[in-house]
Amino acid sequence: MNDTTDTPKLSWWRRLSNGLKRTSSSLGTAVADLVTKRKLDRAMLDDIEDVLLRADLGTEVAVRIADAVGTGRYDKAISADEVKDVVATEVEKVLSPVAKALEIDADKKPFVILVVGVNGSGKTTTIGKLSAKFASEGRKVMLAAGDTFRAAAIEQLKVWGERTRTPVIAGAQGSDSASLAFNALTAAKEQNIDVLLIDTAGRLQNKAELMNELEKVVRVIRKVDATAPHAVLLVLDATVGQNALSQVEAFHRTAGVTGLVMTKLDGTARGGILVALAEKFKLPVHFIGVGEGVDDLAPFTARDFARAIAGIE
Numbered sequence: 332m333n334d335t336t337d338t339p340k341l342s343w344w345r346r347l348s349n350g351l352k353r354t355s356s357s358l359g360t361a362v363a364d365l366v367t368k369r370k371l372d373r374a375m376l377d378d379i380e381d382v383l384l385r386a387d388l389g390t391e392v393a394v395r396i397a398d399a400v401g402t403g404r405y406d407k408a409i410s411a412d413e414v415k416d417v418v419a420t421e422v423e424k425v426l427s428p429v430a431k432a433l434e435i436d437a438d439k440k441p442f443v444i445l446v447v448g449v450n451g452s453g454k455t456t457t458i459g460k461l462s463a464k465f466a467s468e469g470r471k472v473m474l475a476a477g478d479t480f481r482a483a484a485i486e487q488l489k490v491w492g493e494r495t496r497t498p499v500i501a502g503a504q505g506s507d508s509a510s511l512a513f514n515a516l517t518a519a520k521e522q523n524i525d526v527l528l529i530d531t532a533g534r535l536q537n538k539a540e541l542m543n544e545l546e547k548v549v550r551v552i553r554k555v556d557a558t559a560p561h562a563v564l565l566v567l568d569a570t571v572g573q574n575a576l577s578q579v580e581a582f583h584r585t586a587g588v589t590g591l592v593m594t595k596l597d598g599t600a601r602g603g604i605l606v607a608l609a610e611k612f613k614l615p616v617h618f619i620g621v622g623e624g625v626d627d628l629a630p631f632t633a634r635d636f637a638r639a640i641a642g643i644e
């Protein structure tokens with residue numbers, strides 16, 4: 332965890348668009364090639380479609396965008412900006428329905444958020460950022476170090492707890508994560524906590540045993556509050572590309588994912604996969620992570636993301 336608070340920081344938009352450069356610049360190059368040719372034809376549209384596929388946008392969306400570029404423009408000269416505009420417009424159409432804020436229902440006390448994902452996707456960091464955000468909104472927050480698998484994860488969560496002045500319920504390494512979740516929820520009820528964020532061990536979506544353990548965490552939480560968890564956030568690392576599709580499928584089956592957070596969009600990200608995910612699963616996307624610092628969590632907005640993908644400044 333780096334403390335980036337002392338360094339002048341780029342806006343989250345700049346970090347997002349820098350992070351998506353790999354996607355947007357290959358798109359830009361293809362588009363620039365295109366405009367050197369005289370007129371739009373099928374071969375050029377196929378090239379565009381290929382670039383969109385390589386950017387992880389998925390077949391349906393790539394075909395749809397190529398069709399939209401072609402509509403009314405065959406045999407006409409076309410500019411790079413025109414193509415980028417179509418890409419941004421079509422991507423925004425896919426993303427708009429899923430760009431939803433995470434609503435905290437104040438009637439649920441505590442509002443229980445279970446945070447799941449594969450190893451290293453950014454769960455603990457995201458919990459730290461969320462706890463700071465909720466605390467700044469005047470809510471009483473508690474963290475549960477349900478990643479009992481790794482001692483470092485428990486420590487990391489405690490550090491976030493100290494930074495954000497939030498109580499952390501933690502057990503020993505190797506202790507049962509379901510009973511830890513149970514204890515944390517019981518304590519949160521007693522202490523009149525508004526939001527309980529539960530960390531879980533990073534697991535691979537194809538490890539049946541670990542996925543069963545996650546099911547157990549959900550079952551045990553429900554013994555304390557039959558309506559919990561009230562949100563199940565799947566944290567996805569933007570750099571994994573296509574693998575995100577099977578992660579969403581597996582975690583949705585096991586834990587009933589209610590929303591997504593995509594992290595590491597500031598790095599050499601392959602954020603195009605978010606478009607394919609939106610098209611396929613239609614799960615809400617609440618936040619994006621654009622750095623390791625406490626403030627590096629931005630609400631997900633369809634227009635900004637679509638423009639960053641298309642390489643529009």
Ligand SMILES: Nc1nc2c(ncn2[C@@H]2O[C@H](COP(=O)(O)OP(=O)(O)OP(=O)(O)O)[C@@H](O)[C@H]2O)c(=O)[nH]1
Pocket residue numbers: 332333448449450451452453454455456457478481484487531532533534594595596597598619620621622623627
């Ligand atoms: N650049 C960047 N790094 C991030 C972001 N989110 C998390 N990280 C980093 O990614 C690494 C893994 O993050 P963690 O929060 O430990 O991931 P985790 O999912 O809890 O990992 P496990 O405990 O192994 O399951 C850390 O070095 C984080 O600082 C982000 O949005 N941008």
